[in-house]
Structure formats: structure tokens, C-alpha cells
Amino acid sequence: xxxxxxxxxxxxxxxxxxxxxxxxxxxxxxxxxxxxxxxxxxxxxxxxxxxxxxxxxxxxxxxxxxxxxxxxxxxx
Numbered sequence: 001x002x003x004x005x006x007x008x009x010x011x012x013x014x015x016x017x018x019x020x021x022x023x024x025x026x027x028x029x030x031x032x033x034x035x036x037x038x039x040x041x042x043x044x045x046x047x048x049x050x051x052x053x054x055x056x057x058x059x060x061x062x063x064x065x066x067x068x069x070x071x072x073x074x075x076x
Contacts (some may be wrong), residue, residue, distance in 0.1 A: 014043040022065040
């Protein structure tokens with residue numbers, strides 16, 4: 001079952017990117033991870049970002065990440 005591994009904001013003064021990483025385990029027990037990077041249109045400091053905003057962006061990419069996890073699992 002896919003789970004969130006991390007949601008990481010990067011940038012010095014403002015959040016420049018947010019990286020979303022999902023992981024799952026294939027039939028052999030090997031951990032598979034996939035990531036997506038979001039570049040915010042609005043420049044805000046980390047303190048100005050709410051967890052709810054970050055989670056909402058994550059929900060917009062979760063289907064694609066899970067689809068890629070399934071694809072990679074089927075290659076083994």
C-alpha cells in the first residue's frame with residue numbers, strides 16, 4: 001500500500017520547491033520510491049505555508065505518483 005515518505009520544502013528565504021515522495025513495497029519486499037517536485041507560483045516563506053496547503057498540493061499529484069509506483073512494481 002503506497003504511503004507518504006516525505007513532503008519537503010526547500011529554499012533559503014522563501015520556499016522554492018516542495019518535493020513529494022511516495023513509497024511502496026513490491027512482491028519481493030523491495031522498497032520502491034517515486035517523487036514529484038512542485039514549484040510554487042507564489043513566493044512565501046516556510047512559516048507562511050500551512051500544512052493544509054502543502055497537503056492539498058500533495059493530493060493533486062498523489063494519483064500520478066501511485067500510478068508510477070504500480071508501474072514500477074509490475075516491472076519486477
